[in-house]
Amino acid sequence: xxxxxxxxxxxxxxxxxxxxxxxxxxxxxxxxxxxxxxxxxxxxxxxxxxxxxxxxxxxxxxxxxxxxxxxxxxxxxxxxxxxxxxxxxxxxxxxx
Amino acid sequence: xxxxxxxxxxxxxxxxxxxxxxxxxxxxxxxxxxxxxxxxxxxxxxxxxxxxxxxxxxxxxxxxxxxxxxxxxxxxxxxxxxxxxxxxxxxxxxxxxxxxxxxxxxxxxxxxxxxxxxxxxxxxxxxxxxxxxxxxxxxxxxxxxxxxxxxxxxxxxxxxxxxxxxxxxxxxxxxxxxxxxxxxxxxxxxxxxxxxxxxxxxxxxxxxxxxxxxxxxxxxxxxxxxxxxxxxxxxxxxxxxxxxxxxxxxxxxxxxxxxxxxxxxxxxxxxxxxxxxxxxxxxxxxxxxxxxxxxxxxxxxxxxxxxxxxxxxxxxxxxxxxxxxxxxxxxxxxxxxxxxxxxxxxxxxxxxxxxxxxxxxxxxxxxxxxxxxxxxxxxxxxxxxxxxxxxxxxxxxxxxxxxxxxxxxxxxxxxxxxxxxxxxxxxxxxxxxxxxxxxxxxxxxxxxxxxxxxxxxxxxxxxxxxxxxxxxxxxxxxxxxxxxxxx
Numbered sequence: 001x002x003x004x005x006x007x008x009x010x011x012x013x014x015x016x017x018x019x020x021x022x023x024x025x026x027x028x029x030x031x032x033x034x035x036x037x038x039x040x041x042x043x044x045x046x047x048x049x050x051x052x053x054x055x056x057x058x059x060x061x062x063x064x065x066x067x068x069x070x071x072x073x074x075x076x077x078x079x080x081x082x083x084x085x086x087x088x089x090x091x092x093x094x095x096x
Numbered sequence: 097x098x099x100x101x102x103x104x105x106x107x108x109x110x111x112x113x114x115x116x117x118x119x120x121x122x123x124x125x126x127x128x129x130x131x132x133x134x135x136x137x138x139x140x141x142x143x144x145x146x147x148x149x150x151x152x153x154x155x156x157x158x159x160x161x162x163x164x165x166x167x168x169x170x171x172x173x174x175x176x177x178x179x180x181x182x183x184x185x186x187x188x189x190x191x192x193x194x195x196x197x198x199x200x201x202x203x204x205x206x207x208x209x210x211x212x213x214x215x216x217x218x219x220x221x222x223x224x225x226x227x228x229x230x231x232x233x234x235x236x237x238x239x240x241x242x243x244x245x246x247x248x249x250x251x252x253x254x255x256x257x258x259x260x261x262x263x264x265x266x267x268x269x270x271x272x273x274x275x276x277x278x279x280x281x282x283x284x285x286x287x288x289x290x291x292x293x294x295x296x297x298x299x300x301x302x303x304x305x306x307x308x309x310x311x312x313x314x315x316x317x318x319x320x321x322x323x324x325x326x327x328x329x330x331x332x333x334x335x336x337x338x339x340x341x342x343x344x345x346x347x348x349x350x351x352x353x354x355x356x357x358x359x360x361x362x363x364x365x366x367x368x369x370x371x372x373x374x375x376x377x378x379x380x381x382x383x384x385x386x387x388x389x390x391x392x393x394x395x396x397x398x399x400x401x402x403x404x405x406x407x408x409x410x411x412x413x414x415x416x417x418x419x420x421x422x423x424x425x426x427x428x429x430x431x432x433x434x435x436x437x438x439x440x441x442x443x444x445x446x447x448x449x450x451x452x453x454x455x456x457x458x459x460x461x462x463x464x465x466x467x468x469x470x471x472x473x474x475x476x477x478x479x480x481x482x483x484x485x486x487x488x489x490x491x492x493x494x495x496x497x498x499x500x501x502x503x504x505x506x507x508x509x510x511x512x513x514x515x516x517x518x519x520x521x522x523x524x525x526x527x528x529x530x531x532x533x534x535x536x537x538x539x540x541x542x543x544x545x546x547x548x549x550x551x552x553x554x555x556x557x558x559x560x561x562x563x564x565x566x567x568x569x570x571x572x573x574x575x576x577x578x579x580x581x582x583x
Binding site for chain 1: 332335405415422426434436440444446448454456457458460464471475479515
């Protein structure tokens with residue numbers, strides 16, 4: 001079941017991933033082959049098998065609700081590509 | 097000094113340091129000198145930190161003089177560049193994080209620092225730990241010290257090559273589908289992937305959160321035990337970290353494996369495996385028998401499905417984890433665009449390399465509407481079956497023995513055009529991550545002058561038994577003492 005060009009562009013859009021024309025074609029071909037390989041899993045009857053998301057026996061790990069200092073603001077902003085005062089600067093998302 | 101200091105094991109160096117026959121400063125300088133001498137050939141390091149190393153070595157010497165030394169105090173080591181180091185560049189070998197300086201230490205970094213280990217630098221890797229050859233580094237490929245035309249394996253190829261080339265006494269790597277064990281095998285050293293939850297992942301840049309583990313790459317099994325002792329244990333900062341007591345790993349190194357039951361799964365000796373590799377591994381298993389272990393053939397019937405299962409689950413988790421690279425808080429940014437959607441897309445187009453993009457695409461597809469049940473949920477169900485295979489096997493045997501990789505180190509460029517061929521390089525290691533259990537690779541011979549690894553697989557949180565078997569085997573062979581000729 002080969003992917004179409006539109007499939008590739010749709011997935012790239014979902015992932016917010018810009019692709020060149022060459023990458024679209026390359027991934028279309030490569031991902032089609034990998035997905036073909038995945039078809040192998042359909043041979044297994046898993047109707048009665050529960051899914052495993054993680055292998056620890058842990059669930060709902062809680063911490064004591066104790067106040068403690070947060071990371072220093074300068075540390076938080078240390079790697080900010082664009083900074084304005086104590087904020088990360090981003091393009092406007094709302095009109096007007 | 098008759099011995100070249102950089103060739104020392106951790107255990108031997110610690111003895112000499114404790115007896116004040118050498119200083120950490122001398123040892124550290126010897127390693128830095130070695131890096132200068134051979135790293136232009138091997139290219140293990142993305143960043144070398146000579147000033148920091150000198151400072152930490154001096155501090156270690158003070159601690160040793162004050163009688164406050166532990167087994168890793170003053171020992172020079174390297175960290176894979178996916179492990180956060182406060183104030184030291186952590187790039188994940190990606191353009192996305194080329195200039196990223198973490199504001200905090202990973203828990204393993206902190207533990208090693210507190211133990212007095214000396215950081216020499218950060219090692220090269222496949223970008224975001226995605227790959228099996230270190231060719232996916234955005235900066236440069238690392239080369240195998242045994243043959244510079246061949247890959248060191250991956251994704252912790254820089255860490256494995258650095259240890260094999262005697263550029264450091266030990267290194268840490270991370271292993272999501274084999275990324276510690278496969279390069280350890282291809283470089284002729286010891287590499288352990290601990291049980292999921294055994295070592296804190298806090299400060300490990302996330303790839304696939306239900307599979308990732310940090311572990312040691314060392315020159316021998318004793319060193320592996322010494323490093324594990326420091327990095328293992330519960331950490332409240334990682335909610336998947338297990339609150340399970342950490343035993344004395346060195347106490348497990350008895351050399352006695354009489355009566356221990358070793359299972360050999362027939363599914364791991366498959367077509368596509370190099371006959372010389374199979375021969376070495378079969379001989380190693382026979383040696384375990386001669387040492388008194390009981391060898392029996394077992395079956396792990398869902399092994400054939402592990403590759404597909406892994407390459408759905410790992411990319412799915414990666415596509416979610418890597419959504420954080422939006423150019424806003426850190427990392428490469430194309431936010432000079434006026435439109436936010438365009439800015440995201442341009443940031444990620446430039447910041448990620450081809451394999452990372454391929455996996456984000458694959459993972460996003462597997463999680464997308466209409467395909468979620470057919471791919472992602474299906475893979476999670478098969479994950480249950482693969483885990484049950486191991487649960488059942490461990491009712492009969494104490495450890496499972498297999499090859500680590502079906503081949504020896506391959507040539508640079510040999511598999512870069514064919515993702516599936518590259519993925520097959522981890523076919524023997526990734527089921528262990530899927531099941532969340534522990535696996536170690538140890539040297540078990542040479543094929544055409546290139547190292548071969550034996551993988552031992554253990555029950556959850558039973559790294560001690562793995563180390564015990566690995567040590568007994570190692571003590572009866574000399575493969576771990578062989579070193580590549582370089583420089």
